[in-house]
Amino acid sequence: MRTLLIYPEFPKTFWSYEKILELVNRKVLLPPLGMVTVAALLPQHWEMKLVDRNVREVTEAEWAWAELVVISGMIVQKADMAVQIARAKQRGLPVAVGGPFASSTPDAPELDLADFKVLDEGEITLPLFIEAIERGEQGGRFSANGDKPDVTGTPIPRFDLLELDAYDSMSVQFSRGCPFQCEFCDIIVLYGRKPRTKTPEQLVAELQRLYDLGWRRAIFLVDDNFIGNKRNAKLLLPAIKEWQIERGYPFSFTTEASVDLASDEEMMRMMAEARFEAVFLGIETPDEASLSVAGKHQNTRSSLEESVDRITSYGIRVMAGFIIGFDGEQTGAGDRIVRFVSRTGIPAAMMGMLQALPNTGLWHRLEKEGRLIQEKADAKGVNQTNLLNFIPTRPIRDIANEYVDAFCRLYEPNAYIDRVTHYYGKVGVPRWKAFFKPENSDKSALPEARDIKALATVIWRQGFKRNTRFRFWRSLARVARRNPANFEQFVVTLAHNEHFQEYRAVVTREIEEQLACLPPEPPSTPAEPSRELQPV
Template sequence: MVQQVKEAKRRGKKVAVGGPYVTSISQPCKAAGADYLILDEGEITLPMFVKALECGEESGVFRAEEKPDVTATPVPRYDLLEMNAYAMMSVQFSRGCPFQCEFCDIIVLYGRKPRTKSPGQLLAELDRLFELGWRGTIFMVDDNFIGNKRNVKLLLAELKPWMADKGYPFTFNTEASVDLAKDQDLMDAMVACNFGSVFVGIETPDEDSLAVTKKFQNTRDPLLESINKIQRSGIRVMAGFIIGFDGEKKGAGDRIVEFAEKAAIPLTLFSMLQALPDTALSIRLKKEGRLLEAGGDINQTTLMNFVPTRPIEDIAREFVDGFWRLYDPQQFLDRTYRCYRILGQANFPKKEKKAKKPFNWHALKALFIVFTMQGIVRKTRWSFWFWQKYIT
């Protein structure tokens, strides 16, 4: 984003930036020359920005003093998108999360009291996407889709007949806390509405580390059992893992890999812990004198931006080794096949009516690449074609 700001300024353009990234870390874009910073949630700050433009203001920083009522959020202008440029569309039902994970900035940005749209609002957004011809995957971008279980069940109750009437034109992905596994009715309702996968922040199988970072929701029930319940219900789990928590014992990377293997989780996001701005973690580390103010980028591939409690060399070594093991082609294929065998045991609802989907040349091209690379070029080609012989 910073490079785009610099390039736009080089061409003599006015630049406006906004969204969660800029709200959290505004200084880099400001230093790069951004003229307008539209921070916090757009329902409040976008009208302020538009008014400033109408008044001829040349620059400005626009902030909100409160959280907006999302039941008044209008349907996004999906008609302005080039649909063919996207692999999936995005909709949002809720903002905020009731938990208090020390490293997470979602509660800083959106609060701990989840705010939800009405079911009618969400269906209006889906109606618009359907009218525009979208068929395929939709990412429900809620940071914790089940943060308000009562309201999400009300949504699913209305979404189920909508999907059936339209012939299941969409497949949904989302993010949720692991306590989803405690509510079988909720999982069944999600499957009935064609939810195919959920991202779960597992972080680590080490309970001591989970307690240190105040992720207590991951310690109340056996994690492996919870993941198995979700996948047996027919929802594929994508997992986030983090290494570098305070008090972490040697071998954390190995334990993360072992957990992913046991749980048959194909897709994993693995990163070293970063102290995001204004989080409880960054505030604590600053008080302790461990926050590296000028060091470390906040992204998934760089070293930590604070001094850890064990040697950074050990953490980095375990991270790199764990990443290579998680994405070793043979191991990845093995987890993928085992995952889909588990999913195949679920009781999926019978779909009487299926929407006609336009032919997708991009999907055909992707399929050709997969068959060529995985089935011909790679050394693991035999396990790609004869997968039943290679499942451990």
């Protein structure tokens, strides 16, 4: 079976980092790990080609070659998903869809033309799909009916199908699921609250496969909460460390974890020694009342600021997500986030307005309260420039304006340099370097010409061309003197300013456009939803 796997296009988001990718001549930040996992689960005698639409278009020759089209994506990709399904159907090809969007909303109109809906986790439903294909069936819907697969049997993803040079980082996954119960989170809906992990041997074999394919750059461990199963994470980390030492630490890792990482000294030490260089934390808000409303009680158990500082002291840089628009939120939430981020110094602080994702606790509650705005819930999906898709408890304009103001202040170019400089005063010495044996490393890990060219461009723009020049050189001198072990990473973090400059304008423009279309709202009434906007 000649199978064409298509990964739909993403809209521009906080994480798309186009300007940075342009500098280093890469197309996309991360590869479609789900697609290469699906490819590994399909019969290996099937011929397969993969096209990531974020990298390039599907060619006519590829459409002509295909006998079956497989498309998978997230909610933010649904517009292009619909386009690709339609293109395949125009050519008379059978189409199978799967992934988070299809699994959470299998009856979405974007998926109407698909012949097969392969829902939930592929380890369970792909075998059912394959049997149906082998029986010659023309369509079907396959669901796991609430079952969650044991991922210890999941094969190594078909990384060989990727155009590796197009990606800035590679992805691997160790665990699925999270033990917590944040009301807005769809991870626990899709993957459950009992984290399931691969074995250390499995994960190390995936790293080895990437290494054998010539990969020598960063790896994103895409677990939603890497420490969801602490015991198993602690079994994995020494195996990664040993593998890294033997090969001269070719990979740096980034992952996502819950804030309680800060209370586990052993975990932070092990991560730092395995060369985990950054971690994304869902901090959401410094407002305790909002955290409680969202069911994010784990973030209220200790000081969030101290947690950030503790993780940072291990040489693991903190990235964090923030949300505005929780029920009962008081005026000034955006300002409180700015002050929190400025105090902690977190360089990459992602912000967004709260969105109710399908089938989450938040979605069901708002539906019951008649507060979901269906046309928005069904619109272009979820990204950092979407207004809330429900009626909030204070005027939506107040929330949106606070959000734009906070985002623009956080990423004002000079403020960003100051914050990053402040942060790098606290980043601990990278502990993995104590185990690094230069004789084990290979030349392919050295910086490439494109990286050196990118660095020169950043120095030219921020150090000469713009009004950031004074701060830029002063900050470089300060970090070089006070924290030389992290100097290289500091320069990379400064380079991200290139992306945020453009993204500030995107956020402002897109939100202003949406606000202009809203009907008038009454003034703020903290406890009551703003009823001017009509629910479904």
